[in-house]
Amino acid sequence: MAAATSLDVARLAGVSQSAVSRTFTPGASVSAETRAKVLAAASALGYRPNKIARSLITRRSGMIGIVVAYLDNLYYPNVLEKLSRQLQHNGFHALMFFTQQSTDTMDVILGELLEYQVDGLIMVSAGLSSELAARCASNGIPVVLFNRTLDDETLSAVSSDNVDGGEKVARFLLDCGHDRIAYLAGWAGSSTDRDRRLGFTRMLAQNGRTLYREDIGHYDREEARAATRRLFAAPPFPDALFCANDHMAVAALDVLRHELGLSVPQDVAVVGYDDAPMAAWPSYALTTVTQPPDVMVPEAVRLLLQNIEADATRPEQLKFAGELVVRETTRRPSQADGRAGSAMP
Amino acid sequence: MAAATSLDVARLAGVSQSAVSRTFTPGASVSAETRAKVLAAASALGYRPNKIARSLITRRSGMIGIVVAYLDNLYYPNVLEKLSRQLQHNGFHALMFFTQQSTDTMDVILGELLEYQVDGLIMVSAGLSSELAARCASNGIPVVLFNRTLDDETLSAVSSDNVDGGEKVARFLLDCGHDRIAYLAGWAGSSTDRDRRLGFTRMLAQNGRTLYREDIGHYDREEARAATRRLFAAPPFPDALFCANDHMAVAALDVLRHELGLSVPQDVAVVGYDDAPMAAWPSYALTTVTQPPDVMVPEAVRLLLQNIEADATRPEQLKFAGELVVRETTRRPSQADGRAGSAMP
DNA sequence: CTGAAAGCGCTTACAG
């Protein structure tokens, strides 16, 4: 029952084992006749080249490690599916590595990644320290960060312009005439949270405003619920709430409506970030900022494969602008408002 | 920059290459002294055994192929994460294969699966014909289907008891006093849809009822929306709607409330299946039937690894009972009802 | 175009 090898095929076809190998190597030179004999024998035996044996000598495993921290945020499953399909489309396959929260597991994971001889690495909803990044580089494994950036620009990264996105949200909320504007933060250490907050508060400041209130939800549903309660513990309530992602915005929306009995957007406007699937569902109809996976995913894969081809890692940072999608959780901007720099959806 | 090999380590440690191999093989015999020398040399060189080379001889790649059709149904990302973590916990890693809708791609995928020398296969939201299953078996690759079953019981499968689940829903809806009960079907060809519908209609029949209306949503959001419109095109409207999964139930709920202006559960009760994440969100608070991944996933992994260990595939079908979770999209059962076989949540 | 041979980095009998 053991699978047929190239030698089995060679014997049946009456050719050398090299000839078999060549007919399965794109671009190798085999006569049409030999090729036909080999193909016939191969299909008779149900032969398929052993990729493991091949990669031992070619030094290409055809596998890309995808490191993910969690899929709770429903923006990510879609990203994962697209990444995986795109990889498949290019002759690779994704080998999954889920991290725990602790940092030393990241070390374990990296070790396994190395053992499996992955050709490259995509970090999706997980952070990677500069030190670990260096270890990948020293082992010659190209890495691209998806949706996060590293300060020292030592790794390739594909992300959306979160500063710009934060600004867009602030400008829109200002245009709608909001005054007591609150921010529900994600993880303090993440580049996404840092940048979204930066763009948001900076634009507020340019218009002479500051954050009315602020709390932290750590990109976690339950924590976001608790933070929302704190944000609305005492009047006067915020009249607008910018959440660092949709995952938290949806949780906040539920607390606002179903626990506190507030009307959205009449009592308070809510804006999220990501344009995750549920943001478009009528029950939420959440105003949010897109991070277009249709352009980001192909670029991430292209960048990675390019570095693999080149056999050298030239870090490159790609940033794409997201756009504000205005749905039902926000009011319409006041027509008469002539504030400079105001953005219309 | 090439990674260190066992030979490099051997030279540095002043021992044979075999000794190096042995210290990295659990259970092999090495003296404490040799082991220490090897470990020191290994860490000095940053050595890690090459899993690819190892698997060529051990015939164990440490990789499990996970075949997935789509992640749109948000019940699946969680399943995927749990499966992947559980595999990791057992020293394996998941290699992802996303299928297209067409059947011949399944053939291509299977070929790739074979090339990558995966130790086993888990089919998650994808179907596999008996013929392809046979090909896996003939190549000695254990397979377990997750959440679907094959009629001929030739493959292992872990699923929830969908017939029982369908019955529970019917009994509950009957207890609530519903009369015009409709069914929103999934894929006609899927075992989940077939079984849920069977249990549902059978229990209805036992109580002298039939389906008031029925339409098909193919487990697709947009199709479910369209089907819901058709189901409610003409009065008298159904007063209860059982959807074959939560993904469609949530879509139906949105059409009912936001397009047709109906109140749930006053005008119509809605029940889903799966207990996907959004079912618990207050905006939906969907009554549904669980398919407990916390028990199903570990069992699926156990079954697969057991077959891999045994080096023989003994198909086994495991079925777990789900439970009805009553939330806000259904009314309370009428207290005074004494119907035999009535179920209380 | 073709075949014999070396070698990718390991594991595993086999002697000692």
Place this chain on the structure above:
DNA sequence: CTGAAAGCGCTTACAG
């Protein structure tokens, strides 16, 4: 416990 050697299933110069 230890080392020399064969071999896992391939690819790839090297001659012819």
